[in-house]
Every structure is written in structure tokens, then in C-alpha cells.
Amino acid sequence: MSPSATLACRPSCGACCTAPSITSPIPGMPDGKPAGVRCIQLADDNRCLIFGQPQRPAFCGGLQPSADMCGASREHALHWLAELERATAPG
Template structure:
């Protein structure tokens, strides 16, 4: 996404299993490389992670 990813928009690089197509690829954006799994943010489900991410995006 050359212009950046707007909040709430699914990343174009996610596959049908919500896995990054660019994982391990040098073209993967730096912001994604720095984003590590965090149980507090990700929770125990995809839905919980999306709720938490939406709250972070709204706060910034």
C-alpha cells in the first residue's frame, strides 16, 4: 500500500488465512517488521485483536 494503510482498511498483503504475504521478504514495510506479537494487544482471538487495534488507532 504505497500511500499507507488507512485505519480500518484490511492490508492488501494479507492472504485468506490472515497471514502476511511479505513475511520474511525484504519488501515488507519497516512498520510491519517492528510490530511484534503482544498478548496484551492481540488477546486470544482475531476479533479481540481487531477491537484493541481499533481503540489504538482511534487514540492516535
């Protein structure tokens, strides 16, 4: 899982708003969210409802799309992020 060039988000993907755990508060999810749970701020079209707003967790802004992470499909991104989650889990 090496870093690669930054890309634009894939429309209707939302993998980065579902696969990873987020430990900081999110509006509507004061305790964050566990891995594999869809963020409450993800719209029906899988776009972030708080993108660019101060309430958006720093974690979300720090996770940028890349060829390695996003691959050719949403399924690839979900798998890649789930592997990253497992690799960085405490204990």
C-alpha cells in the same frame, strides 16, 4: 494498554494487517493503507505474503504480538488495535 510478553502470531488472525493505518508504501498500496482496511498483501488465510522480505514496511516488523494486544481472539486484537489507532491519531 501496557506492554507484555511477546507471543507467536495466532494462525488465521491478520488483525495487525487490518486494524492499523500504515503510512509507508506497501507493494500494491503505494500510499499505505487507512485503518480498518485489509492489507493487499494479506493472503486468504490471513498470512502476510511479504513476511521476511525487504518490501515489508518497518511498521509491520515493529508490531509484535503480545497478550495485551492479541487477547483470546481476533476480535479482541481488532478492538485493541482500533483503540490504539484512535489514541495515537494526530489532532
